[in-house]
Amino acid sequence: MKQPNAVILDRDGVINDNRAIVHVNRPDEFVLFEDVPRAIKRLNESGMLVFVATNQGGVGLGYMTSEQLSDIHVEMVRQLNEQGARVDAIAVCTHAPGEGCDCRKPKPGMLQTLQSEFGFCFATSFMVGDRETDVDAGRAVGMRTVRIGRSKTKADFCTPDLTSAADWIIHAASL
Ligand SMILES: [Mg+2]
Numbered sequence: 001m002k003q004p005n006a007v008i009l010d011r012d013g014v015i016n017d018n019r020a021i022v023h024v025n026r027p028d029e030f031v032l033f034e035d036v037p038r039a040i041k042r043l044n045e046s047g048m049l050v051f052v053a054t055n056q057g058g059v060g061l062g063y064m065t066s067e068q069l070s071d072i073h074v075e076m077v078r079q080l081n082e083q084g085a086r087v088d089a090i091a092v093c094t095h096a097p098g099e100g101c102d103c104r105k106p107k108p109g110m111l112q113t114l115q116s117e118f119g120f121c122f123a124t125s126f127m128v129g130d131r132e133t134d135v136d137a138g139r140a141v142g143m144r145t146v147r148i149g150r151s152k153t154k155a156d157f158c159t160p161d162l163t164s165a166a167d168w169i170i171h172a173a174s175l
């Protein structure tokens with residue numbers, strides 16, 4: 001059987017708009033980008049697995065608890081599901097920056113955990129992020145990479161939002 005393709009999304013700056021509140025520590029601070037549910041729904045419908053992999057060093061630094069972080073993710077999933085979009089799993093790194101864990105991006109630990117659990121093929125899957133650390137994590141395991149925002153990047157594709165990222169991914173996955 002053909003292995004499924006996967007799309008791993010960074011959270012802040014990809015799924016939710018954190019330009020006003022950089023560090024989202026509460027569910028009411030979580031602002032979904034308007035186009036994201038539809039973009040994720042299209043990835044779902046194309047048969048790809050959709051994951052979130054997010055660095056949340058604020059937990060390790062003591063700015064929020066793991067419980068608050070999971071409340072934020074319950075709210076994220078609620079808003080996505082409400083609009084017909086599905087996330088297959090959420091991977092989080094709650095270690096503080098500088099703690100030397102294997103999961104904080106640019107390390108690929110979260111991607112490897114998802115891969116071993118769901119068995120998709122890295123080479124035919126995609127990592128999407130708004131920072132070069134996301135791109136570096138994807139490249140470290142041989143994924144194709146999309147950078148949201150900045151054009152100065154090692155990513156395979158650079159684009160302003162998840163809608164156009166999804167267009168590119170669905171096309172690239174079909175080749
Ligand atoms: Mg980000």
Ligand SMILES: [Zn+2]
Nearest residue numbers: 093101103104
């Ligand atoms: Zn970690």
